[in-house]
Amino acid sequence: MEDVKGTVCVTGGTEFIASMLIKRLLEEGYSVRTTARPDTENKRDLSFVTNLPGAAEKLKIFGADLNDPHSFDAAIKGSKGVFLVATPVDFQNKEPQEIVTEREISGTLGILKSCLKSKTVKRVVYTSSLATVVHNGQDSDMMDESFWSDVDFIREKETPNFSSYSISKTLTERAALEFVAEHGVDVVTLIPGLFVGPFICPKFPGSVHISLALLLGGKYPQFPISTPESLAEIKGNKGMKEDAFKLIQIRA
Template identity: 40%
Template sequence: MEEKRTVCVTGASGYIGSWLVKTLLERGYHVRATVRDPGNEKKVKTLLELPKASTHLSLWKADLAEENSYDEAIQGCKGVFHVATPMELVHQGQDGEEEMESTTLNGILSIMRSCSKANTVKRFVYTSSTGTITVQAQPPLHEYTEDLWTDVDLCYELKMYGWMYLVAKTTAEKAAWKYAEENGINMVTIHPSIVLGHFITPHTSFSTDVATAFYTKNEANMALLKKLNGSNAVHLDDVCNAHIFLFEHPLAKGRYICSSHTVNLFEIAHSLSLKYPDRNILTEFEDLDRSPKIIPCSSKKLMALGFEFAHKNKGVCDFCAETIEACKEMGML
C-alpha cells in the first residue's frame, strides 16, 4: 500500500514545492523530496519539521544540471511532481539566457528519462506557468486558454522582464510534450499565474517580493509590482491542491491553467493601506492605468474536471496580507 502512495517532488525546498510537500504529507502520501543540498539545514529544516515528516518524508540529493541525478529518488514512485525551476537565473542579464534555457530544458528531459527508467510512474505532473501561454502578438479578446502558446520570437524581440524565463519554460514544455508522446509518459501540466499567499520557505522568492512590495517600499520590488498590474493571480493553497487533484483524477489530460484572480494594484494598495495604517502605503500611481484592460487566464478546463478554488472569495490583497504576515512571523520583515 505504501508504494501506491509514494511520490517524488522536485524543487521541494522552493516556494511552491515546500507547500506541495506539506499538502501531500497531510493527505497521507509518502514523499521523496529532492533538493540540491540535503545538508543545507537552513533550507531543509522546515521540511523535516512538517507533520508526518518523520514517517512519510525522505530527502534526496538531485540537481537539474546533472543527468541521472533523479534516478534513485524516482525509482519506485507512482507519481512525480516536477516543480523545480532555476528561478535564480531570472534576475541575470542576457548572459544567463543560455544557462537558463539549458538547465530548464535538459532538467525536465533528464527527469522524464528517470521516469522511463523507473517504469513505475503512473503520472508525471509538471509545474509550468501561464507565462507559456500569455505572450501573444495579438492577445485574445476575452480570455487566455490552454490552446495558446507563448510567442518565443516575440519574447526575443521585446525582451520584457523575465523574458528568458518565459522562453526557457515554453521551450522546455514543448520538448516535454514531445518526449511524453514518444515514450508513453502520462503527463499533465499545470499553469499557475502569479502565486501568492502564506508559505513556509525560510527565504524570499519572486512571490514574496511581489506580495510585500507595498509593505517594504523596496524600489526594485515596487517597479516589478507595477509591471504586474492587470495580470492574473492564484493562491498557493489552490495551486498545490490542483497539483494533487490532477495527479489523482483519472481523466486529467493535457494542459491546465490554474488562476482565479486578476490584479489591480490600486485596489490592493487601498486595502493594504487600511490594514497597515502605520506603514503609509502608497495608493496612487501616476504612471499606471487605474482600470487596465485585463484578459483573464481561464481555469474553465480545470473546473470542468471538478476542481474548486478554495480561496475564490478572497481578494488578491488578502493573499498579499497573508504573505506579509508569514514573512513577519519568520523574521523576514
C-alpha cells in the first residue's frame, strides 16, 4: 500500500517529547524515522516505542549522536519533514556552559546540513524553549518572536543551574535561524514552556517531576514559574496536537 502521508524524522526518539510525538505521528499514519544514541552492547530497552501500534510497519530507529552530526544523515535521507527535538540538557552544570553550547550548536547545525543534503526535506520543526525569549529584563505582559533573551543579562541575573541551559538554547536558536536564512531551509520554531502530561518513556520526565512538585507545594527556585499559563500540557501544546501536524504539511 502506498504511503500516503509520507516519511518524517523525529530526532531524540527515546525522550519524553519525541516519544510522544512518534506515538501521535504513527496514529496519524506517518512513516517515522527516529534516532537514538548508539548502543553497541544492545542493553537499552526501546520497546516503549517499538511496541507502539503501527511501529512494526512504519517505525525505523537509527543510531545517531549530537557529537557526530553526520550520523543523522541516514535517518533524515528520504524524509519530507524533520522534527528537531534532540538536545542536551544539563541543569546540574556537569560541564562548562561553553562546551554544552558548542555541542548543541554543532549538533543542530549538523542536522540542518543533513536536511539540506537530503534534497527531500521540505520543512523542519525545531523545538526551542521559552528560555530563549523571557530572560531580558523587559517588563512586558506579552512577548512574541521579536523578543530574545539577553545572554549578558542571563549571566548576571539567572541562577547558575538554569543559566547554562538558557544561554545554550538562545545561542543555538540564533545560530540555527542564521543558517536557515542563508541556506533557504524552511524552519518553524516552537517556543514551549514547561511540558507536562502523559509519557511512555521509562524515565520519569524532569519537567513532569517539577510540575508535580509545584502543584504539591515543592519549591524549584531555579524555575520561576508563576502562572498556570507558563505550563504547556503536552497533549494541548501546538507542538503535539492537530496544529502541529499542519506544520509538517507541505504545500504541493
